[in-house]
Amino acid sequence: MPKIVDERMREATRRRIIREAASEFARLGFDAANINTIAEQAGIGKGTIYLYFENKRDLFLSMLRFIAQEHIAAIRSTLAATDNLQKRLEHLFRAFVRLAFEESDSFNVYMSALYGVNRAFKDEATRLMRDYIAIIALILEEGQTNGELHCDDIEAAALMVLSLTESYVLSARVLGQTEQEINQQARRVVQLILHGLSTPVS
Amino acid sequence: MPKIVDERMREATRRRIIREAASEFARLGFDAANINTIAEQAGIGKGTIYLYFENKRDLFLSMLRFIAQEHIAAIRSTLAATDNLQKRLEHLFRAFVRLAFEESDSFNVYMSALYGVNRAFKDEATRLMRDYIAIIALILEEGQTNGELHCDDIEAAALMVLSLTESYVLSARVLGQTEQEINQQARRVVQLILHGLSTPVS
Amino acid sequence: MPKIVDERMREATRRRIIREAASEFARLGFDAANINTIAEQAGIGKGTIYLYFENKRDLFLSMLRFIAQEHIAAIRSTLAATDNLQKRLEHLFRAFVRLAFEESDSFNVYMSALYGVNRAFKDEATRLMRDYIAIIALILEEGQTNGELHCDDIEAAALMVLSLTESYVLSARVLGQTEQEINQQARRVVQLILHGLSTPVS
Amino acid sequence: MPKIVDERMREATRRRIIREAASEFARLGFDAANINTIAEQAGIGKGTIYLYFENKRDLFLSMLRFIAQEHIAAIRSTLAATDNLQKRLEHLFRAFVRLAFEESDSFNVYMSALYGVNRAFKDEATRLMRDYIAIIALILEEGQTNGELHCDDIEAAALMVLSLTESYVLSARVLGQTEQEINQQARRVVQLILHGLSTPVS
DNA sequence: GATGAATGAGACTTCATTCAT
DNA sequence: CATGAATGAAGTCTCATTCAT
Helix, strand or coil: CHHHHHHHHHHHHHHHHHHHHHHHHHHHHHHHCCHHHHHHHHCCCHHHHHHHCCCHHHHHHHHHHHHHHHHHHHHHHHHCCCCCHHHHHHHHHHHHHHHHHHCHHHHHHHHHHHHCCCHHHHHHHHHHHHHHHHHHHHHHHHHHHCCCCCCCCHHHHHHHHHHHHHHHHHHHHHCCCCHHHHHCCHHHHHHHHHHCCCCCCC | CHHHHHHHHHHHHHHHHHHHHHHHHHHHHHHHCCHHHHHHHHCCCCCCHHHHCCCHHHHHHHHHHHHHHHHHHHHHHHHCCCCCHHHHHHHHHHHHHHHHHHCHHHHHHHHHHHHCCCHHHHHHHHHHHHHHHHHHHHHHHHHHHCCCCCCCCHHHHHHHHHHHHHHHHHHHHHCCCCHHHHHCCHHHHHHHHHHCCCCCCC | CHHHHHHHHHHHHHHHHHHHHHHHHHHHHHHHCCHHHHHHHHCCCHHHHHHHCCCHHHHHHHHHHHHHHHHHHHHHHHHCCCCCHHHHHHHHHHHHHHHHHHCHHHHHHHHHHHHCCCHHHHHHHHHHHHHHHHHHHHHHHHHHHCCCCCCCCHHHHHHHHHHHHHHHHHHHHHCCCCHHHHHCCHHHHHHHHHHCCCCCCC | CHHHHHHHHHHHHHHHHHHHHHHHHHHHHHHHCCHHHHHHHHCCCHHHHHHHCCCHHHHHHHHHHHHHHHHHHHHHHHHCCCCCHHHHHHHHHHHHHHHHHHCHHHHHHHHHHHHCCCHHHHHHHHHHHHHHHHHHHHHHHHHHHCCCCCCCCHHHHHHHHHHHHHHHHHHHHHCCCCHHHHHCCHHHHHHHHHHCCCCCCC
């Protein structure tokens, strides 16, 4: 069955292209990114990319989808074994921190797609956002079930939590804070979410 | 005194270029934006732009600075006459909503600069972010002075407020909510800031 | 004797490739025609074509030869059973009409080879033209033998007859006339050949 | 008035591009022709062509129109001062001979457009054909007026004359005859037109 | 023999920038 | 100062051909 080997090779190559594409797109943005460079980095011929992706746009979109799956998986896995709401939200925060620093390529690509100008890219990035919100809403609902929280609009609350969590991480990073420094803010941010600004970080 | 008239003309042309540049850059992003189109829209010759700006990059940067000033002014003016902390934060939120919808061009440009890949653009956008934070820090400090708030790290708090406020507006917009719908969330968002999630919107 | 079967298979495949090549070349011209498409249409693998033909050029040339044989056979068969010169020339004309409409693919390919730019293609097409002329010369000679015609330079006459006959058909088709309309001109054209313009079509 | 100079320069450059384009297209055909080469030959930058023509297709079409005008002018001028029908038709024939040899580039381009596969090119070439027919029809009508000819369908007759004249020249050239040799056939061809094959060339 | 994945040369076209007018 | 014609670098994508399976 050479088919399986081929299938595997094919998938491996696809992954390699996507990985290099993410790096190139993150470094230069969609327009300035160079298909030739991506091919070179992936160790394949210029034309070969077009055997795996329709065109540059398709490559970008496929890469975006791949990244989204990875991120969602990363976020999900983080939350798996935790118990109380405070802890869960802190884990969520730390998951974003880790992504922002260790997968900064894909995070940058995702953000530029979200706030960029290409409608299709934006739509794909928005889909990831909805997935995030769904996960957070689930956390909040369980918190409500456990009596840790009383909240009349879970959707809005989830959006607020996402905005605060993700955006704080990104902004802090942009302002030059290190991964460690930001991680240390986890409790404070969750305090804000649960009890508001005035509450001191005990 | 023809000098003054010339100066005025020059400044007016500069403004016109920047305005059209903002529209074009917002529509297409930095790379895909076309200098020719900008010149045409501004009613000047193709080469004339280079009498006002070094090159495309410089034009983008200048536009970014101009936008930043406008935004800061818009945010500042909104907060001028208000008194209590809750109100002030709600006004801040609404100011962001207005910018996100009525100056969506410049807002998009700003966001793509912030999360984009060009270091110089990012730096400029970051400077705007610091200005936002300074304004918010001021508000919070006055709130503390007035006993409306107790907060041990004003800087971190300001960053949280900015993240939540701005990011909520943008995310909600991206998710398809209307200006009105988002505005109605003002109180809820400020409630979260001041008292945390559990507090019901009274 | 598997050899014969294989030979037959091989020949059949060759024919199939040539048939599809004719269609593709007629549709797109030599350069724009796509080897892949031809292979697909012929129901074989992309690489297989190169087991039958050296390269694209060779395929085109082989196809041209095949077409030429078919055309000559078509023209010959048409003239087989006819008797008097007038009739024979009319049949010739109608044979061209039929080819131009029912084998328009190959006719177009032939014309573009004849007036195209590739020397080798042109030579091949010229060979077909010589065959046509030989056939027409034969007709004229028999006409002369039968006393239906007096003509001092058969070669030149044959070329004139070919030019008029074939070119009239093609031009009329290009100008939008239908197969029927052109067929109805058969007598008129032959009248011109035999008696000149002034003679009315009786 | 630098405008006039500019206008002249512009027109001169346009002509130069078209001339080189004709040569390149005649040499290689539409697809294989190279825009870069044309630019080089015309002594201008690669991008400059696109200031004069939309794209390759537009360049080809413009060149085709230019050629058509030149040919029509050439044919017309030839017929200007002649008197009797026989002479006129001989002049027409010789005009085609001259074009086929001295403007062989444009003639080849025209024929490949006429029998090629691109609809737009074909349409343009067909327009030239109609112009030819109109001119010939005029000649025949005057011949009829002068009693040199009796002919019930001038249009069909004109098409026959064109087919025979032009196609004879082209076919003879393709068969390797020289300009002189073909020119010597002028009388014979016109004899055929006027009196049919049997009439000896007196 | 048959296949089709991989290759890379090559072409069109765009557009920021320059510079003569 | 203003202009816009000219430039040419650079990039995406196609496709004939090869070769390992």
